[in-house]
């Protein structure tokens with residue numbers, strides 16, 4: 422193969438507002454007090470279960486998360502609301518999700534030393550899109566004045582890596598010359614802030630990468646994509662059932678089962694070995710041993726998962742330099758986590774250094790790219 426697909430730019434955008442564990446827990450616990458007080462008689466009669474308190478110490482210990490960014494903080498901590506308050510926008514205005522996608526895209530373009538007019542394909546890949554159509558990618562195309570084509574794709578936690586996989590194939594097929602892969606993870610509207618098992622997990626962010634062929638790439642930090650590898654295996658352990666069918670089903674479209682929910686412990690136990698085996702096999706296809714990897718840009722769901730996966734691969738703990746953790750600041754940002762880790766920790770590698778970018782989670786879905794600094 423004479424041509425080489427590369428990642429030539431990356432952008433990480435986050436909202437200004439954030440919520441610390443302490444703020445989140447104070448609000449949740451106040452909600453619990455209110456709920457338990459309002460349902461006192463039913464709780465005492467055994468008809469309703471009392472709600473338990475959350476704890477900032479638990480959250481940090483169980484997940485490594487200390488804070489999370491949020492697109493609109495107003496409303497999310499209000500015990501009478503418990504969801505962000507986001508003003509609706511008309512059809513003639515830029516949608517919220519396209520707006521944050523454009524922010525990340527501009528950062529990625531600038532890091533690739535390119536203009537929007539250099540791009541000829543846009544993939545918006547993330548855990549949710551705010552509507553079915555027209556595609557957010559096509560709205561972004563219009564906002565940035567990009568000729569060519571665009572489409573949306575959803576693969577939950579692996580949307581970003583799977584989107585990069587599609588870009589890789591499109592470039593090798595000659596169907597596009599430069600592709601913007603954007604991950605506007607505007608997840609806060611789907612978080613159940615009244616569920617202590619999951620209220621702390623997610624944060625809002627938008628990431629983007631530029632992928633092109635090596636001979637056109639002119640940025641300071643170009644990464645050759647040696648190959649891509651994907652795996653999916655159906656699991657009900659992470660679900661979000663909100664969707665267009667609810668109108669016909671006569672059910673509450675915003676009930677707890679319609680929002681994000683999971684069996685976190687099961688996910689942890691099942692996904693860690695799957696991810697470690699997947700990465701090991703991907704590296705083996707290049708005759709690269711895990712010790713030969715300079716940096717691990719892993720999915721950011723839980724610090725303990727990343728520790729375990731690295732230990733399985735390396736037989737020892739990985740340092741923060743080897744496997745950077747960003748979820749303390751960002752929390753789980755659905756598919757964007759590994760791209761944030763890459764975006765904030767890739768400039769110091771030298772020519773020839775190899776790294777692994779890998780997502781794992783809902784689906785289950787695992788997506789990896791073995792990349793090498795040019």
Ligand code: CO8
Pocket residue numbers: 474475476479480483484548577578608609611612617618619621623659681683684685686687688689722723726753755756782783
């Ligand atoms: N405060 C205090 N106690 C708590 C809290 C809390 N907030 N939450 C749970 N507890 C309690 C539990 O009830 C349990 O009590 P008991 O022992 O009495 O039953 C105890 O603490 C221990 O609970 P767990 O066993 O659940 O605790 P874990 O150590 O397993 O930690 C985690 C829970 C952090 C959820 C952990 O299991 C985990 O991270 N698992 C992996 C999950 C994962 O990777 N999920 C993928 C997420 S999906 C994704 O990334 C993208 C999806 C799309 C995004 C959509 C966004 C809206």
